[in-house]
Amino acid sequence: MTTGGVTKAGRREWLGLAVLALPTFLVSFDIFVLLLALPQLSADLGADGNEQLWIMDIYGFTLAGFLLTMGTLGDRIGRRKLLLIGATVFGIASVTAAFATSPGLLIAARAVLGIAGATLAPSTLALISTMFRDDKQRASAIGIWGGMFTLGAIIGPVLGGVMLEAFWWGSVFLLGVPAMVLLLAVGPAVLPEFRDTKAGRADALSVVLSLAGILPLIYGIKELARTGWEPLPLASLVAGLVFGTLFLRRQRRLSDPLVDLKLFSNGAFSVTLGSLLTYSLVGGATMLFASQFFQLVGGLSTLRSGLAMLPGMAAATVAFAITPAIAAKVRPAYLISGGMVGTAICMVVFTQATSVTTLVVGFAVFSFCGAPLVALGTNLVIANAPMEKAGSAGSLAQMCNEFGSALGIAVVGTVGSAVYRHQIHDAIPAGVPAAITEAARDSLAGAGAAVAGAPERLRTAVLSPAQEAFTASLHAVTGIGAVLLAGVAVLIAAKLRHVPPVGQEEPGPAKAPVAQEPSDAPVPETARV
Known part of the structure; x- marks a missing residue:
C-alpha cells in the first residue's frame, strides 16, 4: 500500500518485526538473568572474586566495543546477513556458556556473546528503517523494539529464577537458543536484505x-x-x-x-544523541544507588531488590507502546521535553526519599516519563541519517546507552561516594574498633560486612550513621540528575521545536517541480523465499 509516495509496511514487514523482537529481547534478558545465576555458577566453577567480575563485565565490554564496527559492517555486507551470522554465533556461544567447565571458558563464551550481541541491535534498527518507510509506522516499530528491551529486563529475573529453582545454572544460557533457531529459520523468508552497494571495504x-x-x-x-x-x-x-x-x-x-562524522552536522541527530547519553547517565547512576539502598538500607534480598525495579520496567513498556500514537499529534520536542520535566521532578522527589516505597513508585514514574526520549529519540536518530547509514546510526544510539550508563556510575557515582565519606567521617561513635570504623568510612557495604555477627549495640552504632550517610549520597546523586534532566528538557524544547509530529510535514510555500537527476543512493536487495 502506497500513501503520499511512501510504501506502507504490510503483513510481511510486521511479521518481520516480530522476528526482530527475538534478538532485541535477548540482549537485555542475557544481562539480567546472569545476576541471579552468578552465586550458583561461581560455587560450581570455583570462580574467585576477580573472575566473577569478569564473568559479569566482559559481555558489556565486548558489546560496547564492537557496536560501531558491527553497525557499519552491516551497512556494507548486508544487514540481514550480519544479523543471521550474529544469531548463529550467539546460539553457539550460549551453548558453550551453559556447559562451561571453568571460569576461563565461561568468560571467553561471554566475550563472544557480547561480540555477537553487538551485531543484533544495530542490525535490527537498520532493518526496521528499511522495512518501515512510513514515519508513523517506523515510530511504532521502534516503540515496539524499545519495549522489547524492557520486557527482557522484566522477564529475565522472573524466568531465570524459575529455571534456577528447577535446573542447573547453565540452563539460563540455553533459554535464548530456541529464539535464535527460530530467527535463523524464519528470518530469511520475512526480512529484506539491504546493503550499501557504493560503500568500499571497511x-x-x-x-x-x-x-x-x-x-x-x-x-x-x-x-x-x-x-x-x-x-x-x-x-x-x-x-x-x-x-x-x-x-x-x-x-x-x-x-x-567507519563512522561518518558529517552525521553530527544535523542538529536533530546530534542533540538527540546527546540527550540519550545524558538520560542513560542519570538512569545508570540512579539505578546503582537505588538498588544498593534497597538492599543495604531497606534490607531487601538481592532477588527482591531486582523485583523492586519491575514496576519501572513495566511502566516503560507501556509508555513505549503508547508514545507513537501521541507523537502523531504532538511535536516530539514537546512530548520528549515534557517527559524530561517529569523525570527531573522524580529526581527532586528522590532528593528527599527515605523509604523503599518512594523509590519504587518514583522509579516507575521516572521510567514512564523517560520512554518518549528513548522511543522517539531513537526514531529521530534513524530518520535523520541516510538509509545507507542506518546501521551506523543505530550503533551510535546504542553506544550512547552503553557509555551513558558507565559514565553515570563512574562520574556521578564518584560524587555520591565522596558525599558518603564526608558524611560518615565523624559520625561513627568513639569506642568503635578502628578496623570497623575504617571499613564503615569506605562504604556502607563495608560497614555491613565489618559488623556481621557483632553485638546488636555495636551494629546499630555503626550501621545507623552509615545508612544515613548513604541516604545523603543518594540525595546528592539524584540532585545532580535533576539538574541534568532539566537541562535536557530545555535543550530538546529549543532545538527540536521545528520537528513536526510523526507522519506530518511542516507547512510551507508550494514549490515548483524540480527535474530529478538519477539517484546514486543504494537500492535495497530484497531476497524472498
Whole structure:
C-alpha cells in the first residue's frame, strides 16, 4: 500500500518485526538473568572474586566495543546477513556458556556473546528503517523494539529464577537458543536484505583504533567506579582517549569512514544523541544507588531488590507502546521535553526519599516519563541519517546507552561516594574498633560486612550513621540528575521545536517541480523465499 509516495509496511514487514523482537529481547534478558545465576555458577566453577567480575563485565565490554564496527559492517555486507551470522554465533556461544567447565571458558563464551550481541541491535534498527518507510509506522516499530528491551529486563529475573529453582545454572544460557533457531529459520523468508552497494571495504585500521579507544574507556570507567582513582584505570582512560582521538582524526581523512562524522552536522541527530547519553547517565547512576539502598538500607534480598525495579520496567513498556500514537499529534520536542520535566521532578522527589516505597513508585514514574526520549529519540536518530547509514546510526544510539550508563556510575557515582565519606567521617561513635570504623568510612557495604555477627549495640552504632550517610549520597546523586534532566528538557524544547509530529510535514510555500537527476543512493536487495 502506497500513501503520499511512501510504501506502507504490510503483513510481511510486521511479521518481520516480530522476528526482530527475538534478538532485541535477548540482549537485555542475557544481562539480567546472569545476576541471579552468578552465586550458583561461581560455587560450581570455583570462580574467585576477580573472575566473577569478569564473568559479569566482559559481555558489556565486548558489546560496547564492537557496536560501531558491527553497525557499519552491516551497512556494507548486508544487514540481514550480519544479523543471521550474529544469531548463529550467539546460539553457539550460549551453548558453550551453559556447559562451561571453568571460569576461563565461561568468560571467553561471554566475550563472544557480547561480540555477537553487538551485531543484533544495530542490525535490527537498520532493518526496521528499511522495512518501515512510513514515519508513523517506523515510530511504532521502534516503540515496539524499545519495549522489547524492557520486557527482557522484566522477564529475565522472573524466568531465570524459575529455571534456577528447577535446573542447573547453565540452563539460563540455553533459554535464548530456541529464539535464535527460530530467527535463523524464519528470518530469511520475512526480512529484506539491504546493503550499501557504493560503500568500499571497511578500513581495518579504523576498526582497530575504535576498539583500542572504546574498550579501555569502558574498562577505565567501570574500574574507577569500583576501585576509585587507581593508576590502572586512569592509565586505561588516558589510553582510550588517545586512541579515540586518533580514530576521529582518521575518520575525517577517509572518503569512506567507519563512522561518518558529517552525521553530527544535523542538529536533530546530534542533540538527540546527546540527550540519550545524558538520560542513560542519570538512569545508570540512579539505578546503582537505588538498588544498593534497597538492599543495604531497606534490607531487601538481592532477588527482591531486582523485583523492586519491575514496576519501572513495566511502566516503560507501556509508555513505549503508547508514545507513537501521541507523537502523531504532538511535536516530539514537546512530548520528549515534557517527559524530561517529569523525570527531573522524580529526581527532586528522590532528593528527599527515605523509604523503599518512594523509590519504587518514583522509579516507575521516572521510567514512564523517560520512554518518549528513548522511543522517539531513537526514531529521530534513524530518520535523520541516510538509509545507507542506518546501521551506523543505530550503533551510535546504542553506544550512547552503553557509555551513558558507565559514565553515570563512574562520574556521578564518584560524587555520591565522596558525599558518603564526608558524611560518615565523624559520625561513627568513639569506642568503635578502628578496623570497623575504617571499613564503615569506605562504604556502607563495608560497614555491613565489618559488623556481621557483632553485638546488636555495636551494629546499630555503626550501621545507623552509615545508612544515613548513604541516604545523603543518594540525595546528592539524584540532585545532580535533576539538574541534568532539566537541562535536557530545555535543550530538546529549543532545538527540536521545528520537528513536526510523526507522519506530518511542516507547512510551507508550494514549490515548483524540480527535474530529478538519477539517484546514486543504494537500492535495497530484497531476497524472498
